[in-house]
Amino acid sequence: MCSFGFARSLGFALIPLATCCIVANILLFFPGGATNYVQDNHVSLFPWLFMGIGGGGIAVFLPAAVFLSMGKCASNWVTDSCAMCGSVLASLVGLAGSAYCFVVSMLGLLKGPYCFTSLGWAYPFDDDTAGSYLFDRDRWIKCIQPVNVVEWDVTLLSILVGLSVLEFIILFLQLVNGMVNAVCRPCCYKQEYSLNA
Template sequence: MCSLGFARSLGLALIPLATCCIVANVLLFFPDGKTIYIQENHVTTYVWYFMGIGGGGLVVLIPVCVFLGMGKCADSCGTESCAMCGSVIAALVGLAGSGYCFLISALALWKGPYCFTSMRWNSPFENDGGQYLFAPERWSVCTQPTHVVEWNVTLLSILLGLSALEFLICFLQFISGLVNAVCRPCCYKQEYSLNA
């Protein structure tokens, strides 16, 4: 039952992380807090990949439901190892979702924001290999939306950190569930044969 409690606590830890991923992704649609940029399609294309809403958010909520409902599953299945097998699959889903969020956020951060420079809308930092991140004096090249570079860097960094934490939590449950699903039945068989 200890492993079930551990899984439930990991599920509870994932809830605020997934919620914050969704919020951060939604905020990326509204640079400078205005709706005009999304209406005119002047946001970075990576925002439309829904890395925080889908990957780090809704997909990660699947293992949350499984981890929190494992006690009921163990009661209905009759064994804890059966519930642990389900948690391993759910953890893999969480790993995929958080990994997707991390990857797309990293690519979006690498490419830089989509903004209006002196003449047109473009991605001025697309080909500099992320060097703009260490040169804040160059950020003023983006005139619209106001402070869009800071907006994107902050929110994408938050998404990177949150998705890395989600990945770590799902990985912990994957290992825990795998060990419990594989080793626990073997231990019970050995204990039974020693008592017989």
């Protein structure tokens, strides 16, 4: 069985995930679709860390491109092993990006949104223990503007957390696949050669 086909299918799976991460990160700049908050610098710190654009997006597009370019099975073990080693390195880059996206998105969820409160612009849930505001919707009214900013941030950050977990799983699968094939494929070729000799 050719492991390159498996790698290509994983590459195809990563493209929509990375695209959705980029879109979710961009939407965090525009709560409720309004553009004035980013212009007035009244947006949370977390979108500016580009966890979805750089981490879950660009850093995941790289391994996706590598996996898709692997094509059909090569004809000799040297080429196969080099291709698999390249996919392992690309997987490591993607794993780092998806892990970064996960960590920053989780921190954003725990800290809560930056919004206008009765005391001015602030992070009103910053003093909460471990994001307890997430389970108490009655406290969300602390954020006066942007309208529904808590729902907006929680939804998009949760999407980024979920997507980054899926990306991490897919990239880990290819990391294992690449390592096993880079090590085992030369042995298989040698066995085939000795059987044919």
